[in-house]
Amino acid sequence: MRRRTVTMSDVAREAGVSVMTVSNVLNDRSNVGADTRLHVLEVVDRLGYEINLTARRLRSGRTGTVGLIVPRFDLHYYGELAALISDALAADRMHLVVEQSGASRERELSALSLARLQQYDGVLLGAVGLDTADLDRIHPDLPIVLLGEQDVPDRYHRVQMRNAAGARLATEHLISCGASRIAALGGKLTAPRPEMATYRANGWAGALADAGLDPRPDLVIPLHDYSIAEARATITDVLAAGLKIDGIFAVTDEVAIGALAGLNDAGLRVPDDVQLVGFDNLDISQHLTPGLTTIDPDRPAMVAEALRLLRRQLADKNAAPEHIVSTVSLVTRGSTRNSPCSACTDE
Amino acid sequence: MRRRTVTMSDVAREAGVSVMTVSNVLNDRSNVGADTRLHVLEVVDRLGYEINLTARRLRSGRTGTVGLIVPRFDLHYYGELAALISDALAADRMHLVVEQSGASRERELSALSLARLQQYDGVLLGAVGLDTADLDRIHPDLPIVLLGEQDVPDRYHRVQMRNAAGARLATEHLISCGASRIAALGGKLTAPRPEMATYRANGWAGALADAGLDPRPDLVIPLHDYSIAEARATITDVLAAGLKIDGIFAVTDEVAIGALAGLNDAGLRVPDDVQLVGFDNLDISQHLTPGLTTIDPDRPAMVAEALRLLRRQLADKNAAPEHIVSTVSLVTRGSTRNSPCSACTDE
DNA sequence: GTTTCGTAGTTTATCGTTACACTTTCGAGC
DNA sequence: GCTCGAAAGTGTAACGATAAACTACGAAAC
Known part of the structure; x- marks a missing residue:
């Protein structure tokens, strides 16, 4: 039971060739005769030899x-x-x-x-x-x-x-579907270093500004871990605090899933009362009810x-x-209004 | 730019000690004087030395x-x-x-x-x-x-x-909530080797039998990859084929998510028309609408x-x-009927 | 007949660590 | 004064593979 693992030199000894030949066989190098190769392979098989990737890596530098x-x-x-x-x-x-x-x-x-x-x-x-x-x-x-x-x-x-472009696409879509008070859930207007949340918030702000709408700071709702639970709780809080919105651009699909749950908790219907767009086009997003309109990267x-x-x-x-x-491209589904045929842009 | 990476012997030479001493310092072994230790650490820092885990692994066998x-x-x-x-x-x-x-x-x-x-x-x-x-x-x-x-x-x-016990718990809950035609979505009655799908199907069959219901084979709906998309399409198909059900035990939460989407597609309401229970208690399951009743492992x-x-x-x-x-334990949420207060058993 | 070359191998020297055995120094104990 | 043991360190030989250089030998080339 306590047997040592088989090494290349065990194989070499057993096969009556040098260690190098075993190595050559196992790496498909050309300088081995056909019968020697077969014999070595037979011994490898019989002894149950498996190469030590650590040793190979140390010597050759390659790991695969x-x-x-x-x-x-x-x-x-x-x-x-x-x-x-x-x-x-x-x-x-x-x-x-x-x-x-x-x-x-x-x-x-x-x-x-x-x-x-x-x-x-x-x-x-x-x-x-x-x-x-x-x-x-x-x-x-x-x-x-x-x-x-x-x-x-x-x-x-x-x-x-294209974070900003995607966020802009999402927000423009919300605007074109009739939303005008659009929150950026998980967005950040400033941060020590630019990151996903700031890029996407900028796209959101740009689309609003271009449409003559005011990207008000209170519509930017920051998150910390971008988890579904956090997004849900946060939406619940801001709604309870009286924020009036008719559209949400969620910086990720997970955030959007949380927002959807929070809106449901509050008795708001999607897309009738509030329209919702995510970002990432996760596999699951198309299977929600309603299907999530989102940005496909x-x-x-x-x-x-x-x-x-x-x-x-x-x-x-x-x-x-x-x-x-x-x-990036927009994938429209049921969480926003004017998708005449949700199958059209769906994959 | 093409500089060789720094090795332990570079550190040793620079610090004026042996390689072993550097190794001893880096591994917190006891036979090194305090000032030597500090000096070595200073050199390590200065040269930007990082240990080669591959070499360590080859020699010591440990990888962490x-x-x-x-x-x-x-x-x-x-x-x-x-x-x-x-x-x-x-x-x-x-x-x-x-x-x-x-x-x-x-x-x-x-x-x-x-x-x-x-x-x-x-x-x-x-x-x-x-x-x-x-x-x-x-x-x-x-x-x-x-x-x-x-x-x-x-x-x-x-x-x-406890696969079978969990499946039984799920199915018993469906029965106690009034369902009687309960499908096992993703279940398998037989397989070359026992696996998740057979264990869970067995639990389902056991619960039905105990309740005096017939675990009819046509209620066992096999799946291949247990993906959301496959479950959705499969539910759509079996409903179109005329299968009448008022409850679904889905072998995983992902399958349940697909089932939920398929039921929605068919215009069936959960839990009013069909009740649904999953298995796994994924994080996302509590955030669906309705929340997914499931088995928490x-x-x-x-x-x-x-x-x-x-x-x-x-x-x-x-x-x-x-x-x-x-x-395993049952977590009841909105996808089944008698959860007087969905918060009670939710986490 | 000698040189050249290709094929089929072997030998040797590492890759960068750590295990193990060994040395040296120095203070304590009697 | 001498032994003993602990503390602090060093030297050497692996770990298991591969790169690179080298050998042996028969066939082809001239």
Whole structure:
């Protein structure tokens, strides 16, 4: 039971060849005769040998593994993103592992230590609250692609979303559907550093201003963790406090789901009393009642671009950084009014 | 720019001590003088040294990392589970990484190869479609805890859910609320190997039989991927085909969410026309309209038990396997009828 | 007949740590 | 004065693989 795990030299001894030949067989290198190869493979099988990836990594530097760092495991957005990336990487015979950077800054820095990240061939960094100085610490020689809305120096490869444009699209749609008192739930007008919530609030404010409406600060309702529960409770509170609205732009679909629940709690109907638009086009959003009108960030395209940037860096460490901005589109469903046929724009 | 990464011997040379002393400092071993320690730490900081975890792992065998293998990244259940585990592991100064075993058996075997798993100090194996033979291949000397409903030999440590009991609880509740034609959406009466869908279908059948109702096979509606979209489409189909029901036990909350959408599509009201119960108590379920009555598997307790089993194996490789069965409870909300006050049993 | 070359291997030197065994110094104990 | 033990540190050999350089040998080239 306590048997030591089988190593390559066990296989070599048993097969009567050198360790290097075993390595050559297992890595499909060309300098092995056909019968030797078969014999080695037979011995590998018989002894149940499995390669030690740690040793291979130490020597060769390659791991075949890409890391994806997300803020939290239980955010639906990242779950869907991870599934897409994982499938796409399988084509390159690479493997995805996901780590959580965590809520606290301390845990974030620990998850993002160079030490951890260097275990991967490349890293996809989901929107995390790092500043430029933090990023610089992990810069050395590691292919990184930033996914999301951080505002970082040009030397980083990254794929961004058209946050402001999407928010504007959402808000314009609400206006065109007849809403005029439109809240930005989860938005922030100012923040120490630009982030998702500020970009999207800016898009909201721009659309209102263009329509001759006043983006009043009391219509910007900040959130902390953007959870469904927080959004629901917050909507309940602001309604109880007397805020009058006929439209809500929620900065994420999760926030919109919370808003929907809060509106229901208050006896307000969607879209009759209050219209609602989200942002992210989560899989679940189309299955709510009513279906959630939302902004689709075209995640498949984002993933494709991100992996292209990663492969480029893998192939050439000094590849010039690219800055991709993915397009967004409006998906209208039942949570806003003028969708003559909800199937039209639905996928 | 092309600078080599700093190694321990760079630090040692710069600090004028041996490599071992640097190692001793960084691992908080006791045989280092206070001033030497400070000096080494200063040099580490100055050179920006970060330990190479790969080398440490190869030499010491320890990684400080636990792997969680889940069937898919975009299943909400596993997202929530992963977040809980990650938080709990932080207390042990360990780190969680999540891998997806994937849809296809081929990718499953690759993700679960001993080679991959041996990179972790321990592995939590979420419900995956492995049979006993597969499990045996990855047995050697690796702390593993199985999470979920696999039917595996006693020598594996595992934490199970009371699947049948939960399904029975759900179905009994539907019956007590006046439903009599109750479908088991996503259930399976038979399968090559017992799995979640069969256990839960058995609980459903048991409850019906005990109540003197016939668990007719046409009320068992199988699913393949248990996605929201599939459940919605399937419900639409069976209703169109003329199936008459006044209650649905959905084998997971995601399936229930799809069922809810399908019922809405068909113009059926929940709970007035059809009552609905799910299983898993996802975070989102309480925020649906109506709130979803469901079975709560007490994930925090499951996680605590799973980590206890893991720690036991970490401390003693030959720890006797334990087989924990976690308790389930009913959470009643608006999707079933007699919840006099939905807040009562809600969290 | 000698040189060249391609095929099929082997040998050796690491990759960056840590385990283990060893040395040195110094104060306490008798 | 001498032994003993603890404290503080050093040297060497792995951990298990791979890169790179090298060998042996038969066939083709000239």
